[in-house]
Amino acid sequence: MNNILITIAARQGSKGIPSKNLIKINGESLIERAISLAKNTELSKFIVVSTDSDDIKKIALKNGVDCWFKRPDNLSRDNVPKVEVINHALIKAERHFNKKFDTVIDLDVTAPLTTVDDVIGALNLYENNNHEFVTTGCESRKNPYFNMIEVKKNKLKLVNESNNPIPSRQKAPEIYDLNAAVYVYSRNFLIEKKKMFSENQGLYIMPQDRSCDIDTIEDLEYVKYKLNKKSERNIVVIGGNGQIGSSVVNNLNNIYTVFNVDIKNKHDYKLKNNIHNYYGDALNIESIKKVFKDIEKNYGQIDTVINCTHFKRKTWGKHHSKIKKEEFNESMDQLLTSVFLISQLSINHFLNNGGGNLVNLASIQGIQPPKFWHYEGTDMSSPIEYSLAKSSIISMTKYLAKYYKNKNIRINCVSPGGIKDKQPESFLNNYKSSTSNIGMLEPFDISNAIEWLISEKSRAVNGQNIIVDDGWSL
Numbered sequence: 001m002n003n004i005l006i007t008i009a010a011r012q013g014s015k016g017i018p019s020k021n022l023i024k025i026n027g028e029s030l031i032e033r034a035i036s037l038a039k040n041t042e043l044s045k046f047i048v049v050s051t052d053s054d055d056i057k058k059i060a061l062k063n064g065v066d067c068w069f070k071r072p073d074n075l076s077r078d079n080v081p082k083v084e085v086i087n088h089a090l091i092k093a094e095r096h097f098n099k100k101f102d103t104v105i106d107l108d109v110t111a112p113l114t115t116v117d118d119v120i121g122a123l124n125l126y127e128n129n130n131h132e133f134v135t136t137g138c139e140s141r142k143n144p145y146f147n148m149i150e151v152k153k154n155k156l157k158l159v160n161e162s163n164n165p166i167p168s169r170q171k172a173p174e175i176y177d178l179n180a181a182v183y184v185y186s187r188n189f190l191i192e193k194k195k196m197f198s199e200n201q202g203l204y205i206m207p208q209d210r211s212c213d214i215d216t217i218e219d220l221e222y223v224k225y226k227l228n229k230k231s232e233r234n235i236v237v238i239g240g241n242g243q244i245g246s247s248v249v250n251n252l253n254n255i256y257t258v259f260n261v262d263i264k265n266k267h268d269y270k271l272k273n274n275i276h277n278y279y280g281d282a283l284n285i286e287s288i289k290k291v292f293k294d295i296e297k298n299y300g301q302i303d304t305v306i307n308c309t310h311f312k313r314k315t316w317g318k319h320h321s322k323i324k325k326e327e328f329n330e331s332m333d334q335l336l337t338s339v340f341l342i343s344q345l346s347i348n349h350f351l352n353n354g355g356g357n358l359v360n361l362a363s364i365q366g367i368q369p370p371k372f373w374h375y376e377g378t379d380m381s382s383p384i385e386y387s388l389a390k391s392s393i394i395s396m397t398k399y400l401a402k403y404y405k406n407k408n409i410r411i412n413c414v415s416p417g418g419i420k421d422k423q424p425e426s427f428l429n430n431y432k433s434s435t436s437n438i439g440m441l442e443p444f445d446i447s448n449a450i451e452w453l454i455s456e457k458s459r460a461v462n463g464q465n466i467i468v469d470d471g472w473s474l
Contacts, residue, residue, distance in 0.1 A: 004044040004123075005101040007089045008034045008065075010109045011076045012053035016215050021056060021109045023220065025227050026274055030214070031056055034109045035063045036273050040250060041119045043105065046097060050089040052076040068096060082106075086183070087190045104185045110214040111181035112223055114206075116250045117444035119182050122204040124442065126184040132193075134184040134202040137176040138211035145172040176203060179211035210254070226254075227274065233303040234295065235454070236261060238282055238342060243419055244361065245308035247443035248450055249275060255451070257299065261291050269294070282309045283334065285341045292349060301353040304454050305346040307339055307360045317381040328385060335389035343400060347409065355408030357454050360397060362415040364469045366390025374430040380423065390415070394465045401463030410462045412453055416446045417469030436471030 010031050014020040021031045028036075031049070038047045049060040049067040060067035069092050075085050086106050094100055105123065107114065118136065126134040142148045144159035146166050151157075166172045182204070189198065214220050233256045240249040240260030249260045253275050261280035270277045276299075278291045295302055311334035315327050339360055350356030363386070370382035393413055401411040418431055420440040432439030449468045452458055467473060 003099065003102045004046065005090060005093050005104045006038045006041070006044050006047045007086050007093075007104060007106045008038060008047070008049045008060075008109060009071075009082060009085045009089070009106065010034070010049060010051045010053070010056050011071065012051070012056065013076065013078065015078060017217060017220060020214060020220075021053075022059075025112065025224055028273070029059065030109050030112055031059055032063060033112045033273070034107050035060065035065050037114060037116065037119070038065070038107055040116050040246070040273070041105075043119070043123065046093065046101070048089050048093050050085055050092075066093075066096070081194075081196070082183075083185075083190070083194045083196065086185065087194055090187070090190055100187065102187055104183075104187065104190055106183040106185070108180050108182070108213065111179060111212065112214070113210040113212055113226055113254070114181040115210065115254065117247060117447070118204070118206050118210065120442060120444065122182045122184050125202045125204045129202055130200075131184075131202040132186040132189040132200045133198045134182075134204055135178060136181045136183075136204045136206050136211075137178045138206050138208045140175040140177045141208070143172045143175050145175070176205070177211065179206060180213040181206060181211065232300075233257065234259065234299055234301065235304045235306065236292075236295065236302050237306045237308060238262070238280065238288065239307065239309035240277075241265070242308055242310050243421065244310075244416065244443045244446050247447035248306055248308055251444065251447040251451055252454075256304075259291075259295055259299075259302075261288065282307075282338045282342060285338075285345060288342060289345060292345065296349075302346075302349055302356065304357040304359070305342070305349075306450060306454070307342050307358075309338060309342075310361075311335055311338075317383055320384040323385070331383070331385040332389060335386060336392050339389075339393055340396065343396065343411075347400065347404060347411075350409050351404075351407065356410075358400075358409070358411045359450055359453055360393050360411075360413040362393045362397075362413045362465060363387075363390040364415050364417050364467065364473050366392075366394050367415060367465070367467065367473055371430075371434055374427060374434070376430070377426050378424045380427060397465060398463045410459075412461060412464050412466060414446060414449055414453065414466045414468060417441050417472045419443060419446070431472075434472050435469070436474070438470040441468070441470065 010021040022029050047065045049065050050071050051057055052071045057067045075088055090104055122134050122136055148159045149156045150159055212219055212223055235252050235256045236259045237249050238261045239245040241262040241264045249258055252258050259276040261278045263281045265277045265279045268279050280291045281287045346358050365382055365387045375381055397411055397413040418440045446468055
């Protein structure tokens with residue numbers, strides 16, 4: 001991973017909407033949302049807010065973000081290119097932290113629908129293609145080759161006319177709107193070029209419904225509507241602070257009311273970024289029962305439970321010939337028994353409320369043995385108890401789905417391939433040679449599949465093991 005600096009530019013002036021960056025939606029200001037997004041990406045501990053506002057500076061410092069300088073007046077006018085502001089923040093940061101950054105990610109305060117997956121997706125595009133600059137955009141709603149016109153000499157004409165008439169929008173060249181959500185720059189580009197466009201530039205495509213840059217009151221009302229418009233479905237994610245779990249939580253939070261239950265949550269309950277965070281220990285089923293009761297009492301029935309728990313004991317990777325009985329039993333309690341008890345609790349809740357949707361996480365190690373040669377030359381391994389537990393989860397999924405037929409309950413599991421997590425280069429190369437295109441996956445590859453699996457689009461899918469592995473198991 002490159003040395004990354006995350007910048008957030010938030011000036012006090014705004015012609016369209018006064019003090020725009022301080023406007024609160026659901027009790028959280030736009031600048032606070034941007035800071036939360038930067039932290040939730042977990043891409044860097046170096047986050048800098050560039051502002052000319054004392055109020056914004058106080059908010060940044062209160063939220064644990066560096067803001068030791070005020071942006072000068074000549075960089076705070078509305079006609080100043082943003083790239084110059086980011087360049088200024090980079091220079092200040094490198095002096096302040098006494099280090100050089102390879103990459104700068106800028107998050108726009110006025111694009112509050114941006115998700116963690118959008119930021120990581122833009123960074124991946126930048127890194128995988130060796131771009132010097134990546135920006136975000138979405139498919140344009142209007143196309144200058146088909147339905148955008150200008151008036152010349154009292155006549156209407158297409159903005160871009162082609163020699164051959166284009167009969168439909170689908171036949172027109174693909175056109176995109178820049179949405180100003182995320183910018184990823186190389187240091188050299190910011191220092192030497194400072195331009196909006198580059199020959200070596202990438203465009204990361206975001207969905208239209210997350211591509212709103214607040215310039216007008218109408219934009220603001222749309223964002224408020226989007227952030228307040230949630231499905232009435234209550235989604236519980238157990239283990240929502242892990243790699244996959246956090247991606248699931250952040251992804252689904254745009255659509256549903258999400259409850260993140262995790263042992264790492266420091267409070268019994270805390271609302272943050274519209275996510276209901278509960279303390280709960282997957283190895284103590286009584287603590288999960290308590291959370292379920294509280295959710296049902298205060299928010300209504302639970303519609304979906306997604307179990308993203310992941311355990312890694314100190315003896316992880318110990319050779320199977322040396323595992324003691326008590327160590328094996330402890331591993332199986334963590335990896336399998338906890339999943340069974342949570343499934344049991346969830347199904348009982350669904351039965352009492354007329355139905356529901358349960359998703360457990362299995363693994364590609366549960367459908368076939370590890371490719372042991374991938375681990376050669378590393379200190380990594382794949383424990384036998386992990387494979388045993390994950391294969392059992394797949395069998396349990398099929399058993400329970402069939403047993404509870406005609407109860408309006410769907411029970412499925414997802415088997416992810418390997419997830420990037422700072423593995424050695426030799427392992428990454430070996431692993432990729434067994435896949436089709438991508439190699440090791442990103443968490444959002446799994447959370448996107450889960451989003452589909454709990455939606456009505458997959459209503460006919462029940463008792464299945466959904467494999468997401470880029471062809472590793474072929």
